[in-house]
Amino acid sequence: MDLKSNHTAPVLTDPAPLSKSRLGVHSNLLPYSPPGAFSSDLLLNIPWKKTGILDDVRASSWLDAMKASSPRHRKMMKDSNNELAPNDFDAAYRAWMLKYPSALTSFEQIIKCAKGKRIALFLDYDGTLSPIVDNPDCAFMSDAMRAVVKKVAKYFPTAVISGRSRDKVYEFVGLTELYYAGSHGMDIMGPVRQSILDDHTDNITSTDQQGKEVNLFQPAREFLPMIDEVFKSLVENTKEIKGVNIENNKFCVSVHYRNVDEKSWQTVAQCVDDIMKHYPRLRLTHGRKVLEVRPVINWDKGKAVMFLLESLGLSNCNDVLPIYVGDDRTDEDAFKVLREGNRGYGILVSAVPKESKAFYSLRDPSEVMEFLKSFVIWKQSSAL
């Protein structure tokens, strides 16, 4: 694994907005938008400061990035004179949906593209299978969602790819039918496959909860002592900041500031910075009110999707349609590989307009559940 030793800990920013014409994507993978119906100007010309809805973290400081990575909710928008009025917000959201159509209303079209192909499902956890809540330890998925995921996994190979540690996300989901990748894809438990063993050096053969032989792929294994050390330092250095929560995700560490008063965000950023400058082989990314410390390795959720497809014997683009559903910046890496490789569909879960490399959108986890249900119903009816 190629370890890049930078001398500063980089802050990852969002990629530049893409237009369909620049993507070179096969037209049958493009979601339907009525000709001329969407003007990207509708979204992109709205100044961020005025609307608060553009999710852009091209900011110079970590504090700015923290503020920018916290898109305000519609409810808050209603309460503020400076934000979009609810009707304007609805109009902006509808305009955005012309570029990222609802995966629910586009279901027939997705199915059409899946004709003659095997579907593989990749699901993010937080904000996708479970709603975002204040306490990360209480991000439980509903029994109804679990039942649907279980059913969908009966028909299609299904994997959960999360920023959480693999053990933690397995604890939340609790389904043995799925494949799991934790730590943003840096900890994958998948089937043993010779081509994977030949092509990647970071494999260990292990056994899963049922005693079945599995392949454990952990490309950042050598970072474990460093991550543990950073976790401890972060806990120690932030202990006076009310509301901060440091979560050890095995190959990465999450610094949650959701429950920290905005006035103290600067202190959080400073504490993280003080530690990060001693670790040039670690970098910082942003999620939903969370700063994430992770190893500088050439690995992300996109690479994890490709790895799992290969492990599952599904890497032939011609007869496999991978679908990835996620809500966060780290999911963009997966949307990107599917889009750029002309392989399949990314579906962004978002209740606010965001620039994305996904093809479709869903508003929230309840729509994710409806979408997964549609696959079950479709599969059951086509088996009749």
Ligand SMILES: O=P(O)(O)OC[C@H]1O[C@H](O[C@H]2O[C@H](CO)[C@@H](O)[C@H](O)[C@H]2O)[C@H](O)[C@@H](O)[C@@H]1O
């Ligand atoms: O890749 P994911 O499965 O989406 O994990 C990303 C991070 O999700 C969790 O944090 C987020 O959800 C929490 C619970 O709803 C919320 O309190 C927090 O503000 C969000 O950022 C998780 O705790 C992180 O470790 C994951 O990296």
